[in-house]
Amino acid sequence: MDNSDTNDTTEIEEERIAILLRAAGTRKQLPQNMQAVWAAGFRKELELNRTGRRNRIYKIATLCATVVLSLAVVVSYIRTPVFPSSIVVLRSHGESSIASEEGEVKQVLIGQTIEDRSLLSTAKNSHLSIQYRNYTIRMNADTHLQVLENHLRLRSGQIYVSSAPESKFTNTAEIPGLSIHTPLATITDIGTQFTVDVTDNNVTSVVREGVIQVNTEKTRTSAKAAVDMARKIVIDEDQRIVNSTVSAHGDSWDWIYEVAEPFQTTGHNYYDYFVWCAAEAGLTLEFENQAAKRTAQLDRPNGGETFVHPLKSLESINTSMPDFSAKVIGNTLLVSKNK
DSSP states (O other): OOHHHHHHHHHHHHHHHHHHHHHTOOOTTSOHHHHHHHHHHHHHHHHHHHHHHHHHHHHHHHHHHHHHHHHHHHHHHHHSOOOOSSEEEEEEESOEEEEOTTOOEEEOOTTOEEOTTEEEEEOTTOEEEEEETTEEEEEOSSOEEEEOSSOEEEEEEEEEEEEOGGGGGSOTTTSOOOEEEOSSOEEEEEEEEEEEEEOSSOEEEEEEEEEEEEEOSSOEEEEEOOSSSEEEEEEOTTOOEEEEEEOSSSGGGGGGGGGSOOEEOTTOOHHHHHHHHHHHHTOEEEESSHHHHHHHHHOOOOTTOEEOSHHHHHHHHHHHOTTEEEEEETTEEEEEEOO
16 A cells, blocks of 8 residues: 555544544543543544454455356356366277377277377277277278377278267267368268278268268368268368268178177176167167067076177077067167067
């Protein structure tokens, strides 16, 4: 506080003391020392009141600041998507390597954390699966994929992308889609299952569930999976885009199951199996009625079996459940109760 502020405060206090003395009545007969005592007493009372007022203002300001900060934290928690802080290797089949940004090359190990800007490479007849945010990324043989903090860069080869089931029902404004950067285009998903294949001459993306967005230097388009077919987009060297429909299942998709999470029947019911089968095959699971769903939740398949390929396992499952059956109709896995 500077001298001018001090002088102003003193003048205000003297004026208040004078008002109090005048209110007390005539004091001409009072001795000088008594007037000094009165003045000192009034000044002390004013200082106590002013201190109390400052303390109350400070407490109110502190309380307001605490409330505002708490609201900011709550809003930030609600609006900010929470992703896993690390990128992890889930499964590996064959030989795969990881190269750091400094150029150090090591063999990939299951469970290891992948650092930002690392380059993952699969050898011939090798496959790799990683967890990236709320996505599972599977790499086909002879694929080179650079992992960055906010996107993936596919240099060559083929990858399969599957978002977590819960992300398909989440507001996309809250959780950003995954972007795959390639030499010819950027492919961004919106809660989906799709592949991206980079060759010397073109980039191909096939979406069998959900929607993808494709951006090139010349154009921007989107592709949505049909009810019973996948949508295929091919971008050539001149960035021309060809759009067509292809099968959402079959031999061209079989490689993704090399590093899929297997289903083990022990400890699970048929309902658990159908959920796994539909998710892995990119199908919509439907039960003919509540009776079929209830039966699937109560009955259990034979223990000790392990399934990797979802559609090929249906034949084995159907023979083991006499009370109901499951079949693929278009893009739907329909479970019916036998009469």
